[in-house]
Amino acid sequence: MRTVLIILLLIFGVGCSPRKSDPFTRKTERDRFVKEKTQFVDSVFLNLPDTTNEKMFSGAFWASELMLRKSEKAIPILKYALNHFSLYSKGFRRSLLQHIYTLYPESFNVEIDSLLVSEQNEKFFTMMASYQIRGSNRTQEKYLLMMKERFPEWQNNPILSGFIIENSGQKGFSKLMIDDLISFRKTKSEACVFVMVSKNRDLPGVAIILNRDGDFLKENGDTLKIRMLARSITNLPGYLTNGNTPQGVLSMQYIGASDNVFIGKSPTVITTLPFESSPAEFSFGKIDSANWTMDIYNGFFPESWKNYQARNMAFYAGKAGRSEIIMHGTTIDTRFYKNQPYFPFTPSLGCLCALERWSETDGSLIESEQLRLIEALRRNKIDKALVYVVEN
Numbered sequence: 001m002r003t004v005l006i007i008l009l010l011i012f013g014v015g016c017s018p019r020k021s022d023p024f025t026r027k028t029e030r031d032r033f034v035k036e037k038t039q040f041v042d043s044v045f046l047n048l049p050d051t052t053n054e055k056m057f058s059g060a061f062w063a064s065e066l067m068l069r070k071s072e073k074a075i076p077i078l079k080y081a082l083n084h085f086s087l088y089s090k091g092f093r094r095s096l097l098q099h100i101y102t103l104y105p106e107s108f109n110v111e112i113d114s115l116l117v118s119e120q121n122e123k124f125f126t127m128m129a130s131y132q133i134r135g136s137n138r139t140q141e142k143y144l145l146m147m148k149e150r151f152p153e154w155q156n157n158p159i160l161s162g163f164i165i166e167n168s169g170q171k172g173f174s175k176l177m178i179d180d181l182i183s184f185r186k187t188k189s190e191a192c193v194f195v196m197v198s199k200n201r202d203l204p205g206v207a208i209i210l211n212r213d214g215d216f217l218k219e220n221g222d223t224l225k226i227r228m229l230a231r232s233i234t235n236l237p238g239y240l241t242n243g244n245t246p247q248g249v250l251s252m253q254y255i256g257a258s259d260n261v262f263i264g265k266s267p268t269v270i271t272t273l274p275f276e277s278s279p280a281e282f283s284f285g286k287i288d289s290a291n292w293t294m295d296i297y298n299g300f301f302p303e304s305w306k307n308y309q310a311r312n313m314a315f316y317a318g319k320a321g322r323s324e325i326i327m328h329g330t331t332i333d334t335r336f337y338k339n340q341p342y343f344p345f346t347p348s349l350g351c352l353c354a355l356e357r358w359s360e361t362d363g364s365l366i367e368s369e370q371l372r373l374i375e376a377l378r379r380n381k382i383d384k385a386l387v388y389v390v391e392n
Helices: 027-044 054-067 072-083 090-103 109-116 122-134 140-150 158-166 175-186 294-298 309-319 369-379
Strands: 010-012 192-197 205-210 226-229 248-258 268-272 352-354 356-358 365-368 385-391
Touching: 027 054, 054 090, 072 090, 072 109, 090 122, 109 122, 122 140, 122 158, 140 158, 158 309, 175 192, 175 205, 175 385, 205 369, 226 369, 248 309, 248 369, 268 369, 294 309, 352 369, 365 369
Parallel strands: 192 385
Antiparallel strands: 010 248, 192 205, 205 226, 226 352, 248 268, 248 385, 356 365
């Protein structure tokens, strides 16, 4: 997960205890944050974006997305930016497309169609095409054909490969396939986490944990289920920067901690994507290779999954440069999302975000799915595991 304004510091903190309270979650602090960010955003949108104020606008984009705050006053500014798209840096162009995808899904179809006619950057093309496909009365076929004509060697590009899979119409994993994957992992004598999510990422998913003996961890006699949200605030596809958590397999490397104020002090589960760590690191030394291939990645799945291309999204996301997709708690103000179907969960920028609730009076922790996860892992001495994100 990458943000514009926040630096994520990860440390080895297996023995650390989470703070019992967090001042950032108190109502007074949340109100102050909203007031400051709102004033900042409003001041930025009094200007037109140019090469001298790109960073300021990117910061305003991020704050607006976090708070899900859109404004009619911003529309002519954003339209201006799209009409002068080629004048900006690549970083700003990506930030601009992310912003309109997140907050203005039906406002800029004409401008985006105009840009698509000549766009040669694979990432920008897929962000624009994804914006158009999501709109009403629009189908994938037009943009899939356009992509293949524009980029005839698309198979060699992880972003374009992800775009093809995302729009292939392939259904979610069947129960039989999931059972087969679980049976496959039970033969490995390794701990494993399965995160079951919905294609509609507005719906929270659950994580279940398989121990080294091939048994699911229990709680009060039933399978332990940790509630998690695999949705990014952007709701972009998983192969794109700051998109939803991609399907496929990740590797849990260790339990750590973060000083990111929006994550809080509950311990985090540090995972890596393919290419973010080598096959040797990813497999905890079981694969003697420094370089990734699709054959190596396929080895993490049973034979019955070989024709199901959606499993490759994590592979393509890592190859495209995504990183820092971890499992964490949250101190984000839930009031931003009170009208959203995933409330009281808070979306991240692509991580697996566990439900946490805090007292606005004194900042004390009321409920934490993240701590349930951490305590279960520690109790069973699990600090390394493969993490499968399965969409059904």
